[in-house]
Amino acid sequence: MTELLELFIMFFRVGALTFGGGYAMIPVIQREIVEKKGWFDDEEIIDCFAISQFTPGAITVNTATFVGYKKKGIIGGI
Template sequence: MKELWKLFIVFCRIGGFTFGGGYAMLPLIQKEIVEKNKWATDEEIIDYYAIGQCTPGIIAVNTATFIGYKRKGIIGALVATLGMIFPSVVIITVITAFFTNFQEYTVIKHAFAGIRAAVVALVANTIVQMWGKTVKDWIGIIIFAAAFSSIAFMKVSPIIVVIISAIVGIAIKYRRADAK
């Protein structure tokens, strides 16, 4: 019961910083899940994010579900998911109740502009950290460049890009194993 409560609290804390969506939460997930609680490795978090990108739903919620399941099975998945969404439900309820009254205030507009800038910085920092842990050779750089170009410039579905990248990764691994 104690670990279930901890799962809920940790994901509740992460879920409280939903500005910018799932990608903006990645640094918080990495710090809380990998560094502080050691519930997963960096590689597992990246894998969970990749799978979460391909499955229906919000990436951060899917990641919480995967981690909760890894820790405590189905009940852990439910508790972690509820922890992740609980702050959003509260925040959205409060904002909905009051935002229309305050949205025209200059200070509110500036606050949201600052939040958006901070979210971009969080995402950029995460990309830099993930790069060093996942792109380890020229093949990784080529897969990254192809995936990025496909999504950013050709508007290919991220699901297709992840599936193709996985197939390419598997093919290269088996080709290298056969060469040895």
């Protein structure tokens, strides 16, 4: 449960403090997930952004869903 809360807080903070839309959030999300948390490596996060880009919907919502799914399965993706 702690990891789910950590996912929520991280994406909430990124969404609340970043201006400029989804594409402006990509470097911030990458810094949080790769450098600070160490959840993904650079190649995994680039693949995540690529999948999020061609999936219908907002890129940041798709990225959050994909990261949550990779970390905690279906419940993390929700």
